[in-house]
Amino acid sequence: MPRGSGSMSSPCRVHRSKSGRVLILHPPTLHLVGIIVTLVAAGVSLLTWYHHRDGPGLRGWAVALLLSGAGSVLFILHGPGTPFSMVAVTNALFVAGFALMWMSMRRFNDRRLGPWRMAVSVAAVTIAFAVLFTLAWQAGAAVRAQTILFSLFIAGLALATAWETWRGRQLDGLHSRALPAAALVGIAVARLVRAAMVGLQAIDAIDPHVNAAALSYAQYITTTCILVVTFGLVLMANERFERQYARLAEGRPAAD
Numbered sequence: 001m002p003r004g005s006g007s008m009s010s011p012c013r014v015h016r017s018k019s020g021r022v023l024i025l026h027p028p029t030l031h032l033v034g035i036i037v038t039l040v041a042a043g044v045s046l047l048t049w050y051h052h053r054d055g056p057g058l059r060g061w062a063v064a065l066l067l068s069g070a071g072s073v074l075f076i077l078h079g080p081g082t083p084f085s086m087v088a089v090t091n092a093l094f095v096a097g098f099a100l101m102w103m104s105m106r107r108f109n110d111r112r113l114g115p116w117r118m119a120v121s122v123a124a125v126t127i128a129f130a131v132l133f134t135l136a137w138q139a140g141a142a143v144r145a146q147t148i149l150f151s152l153f154i155a156g157l158a159l160a161t162a163w164e165t166w167r168g169r170q171l172d173g174l175h176s177r178a179l180p181a182a183a184l185v186g187i188a189v190a191r192l193v194r195a196a197m198v199g200l201q202a203i204d205a206i207d208p209h210v211n212a213a214a215l216s217y218a219q220y221i222t223t224t225c226i227l228v229v230t231f232g233l234v235l236m237a238n239e240r241f242e243r244q245y246a247r248l249a250e251g252r253p254a255a256d
Contacts, residue, residue: 027216031076034223038069041230048234052241056111060104060118061233065226068097084137091150092130098157099125101229105161108236109168129153144202148195155191158184165232176239180232183225190221 042065049058071093074086103118129149136146162184169177197214200206 027219028076030216030219030223031072034219035069035072037223037227038065038072041065041227042069044230044234048237052237057104057106057108058233058237060100060107060115061230064097064100064104065230066097067093067100068226071097088130088133088137091133092126094150095129095153095157096122096126098154098161102157102161102164105164105168105233108233109164109171125153125157142202144198147198151191151195151198155188155195158188158191162188172240172243174236174239176232176235180229180236183228183232186225187222187229190218190225194218 042062045058045062045065049062052058071090074090074093078087078090099122100118103113103121107113107118132149133146136149162181165177165181165184168174194214197206197211201208201211
């Protein structure tokens with residue numbers, strides 16, 4: 001799941017600031033839950049593919065979740081002296097995971113999209129992010145600027161995936177597309193709010209505790225929405241196969 005920062009000594013803590021009471025969720029717990037949810041969602045995707053071997057996009061979605069899970073594991077290992085290379089690899093894994101989610105949804109809409117084209121597209125997006133992230137670091141940009149860059153990439157990829165999910169409804173008319181599309185928009189909104197809060201803190205427009213709370217809730221929303229999107233993709237695959245079986249039973253050719 002997209003990264004957070006900081007740690008607390010209790011499941012949650014209420015900080016008092018000028019804005020009142022701010023509840024900050026426990027970051028390490030959120031990361032642990034995020035890893036577990038990611039693994040469960042990847043397993044569900046693979047199980048669905050096992051029952052529907054010709055289901056496009058399911059294996060790619062599982063791999064995308066595993067990439068994000070690997071990024072979460074690496075982030076837990078971060079400390080005060082974490083080298084830039086490890087930070088860059090961690091963030092790149094998250095970006096690669098979301099880029100593959102986008103391409104997997106495109107493949108769900110068009111099975112002619114092969115693994116090679118998917119891999120090239122994911123690599124291009126990941127390299128573009130890594131280059132920009134490295135340039136920002138070499139230019140001496142603050143960590144906040146790098147965080148904003150990361151959040152914008154994740155938000156953009158989530159919106160692209162949401163658009164592919166919704167656009168595909170014109171192709172197959174699957175009613176189950178609405179739920180994952182909405183959850184993907186939720187991820188994008190959470191990351192955009194996160195970027196805005198970081199920017200506001202940079203100009204001292206908000207209390208740091210408010211920013212920390214926003215980070216924890218962005219992490220929580222993203223984890224929840226990833227689970228919703230995964231089960232939505234499973235519903236989409238099952239609905240598509242049910243329609244294909246119904247056409248075959250009626251003697252009509254199955255739709256692609």
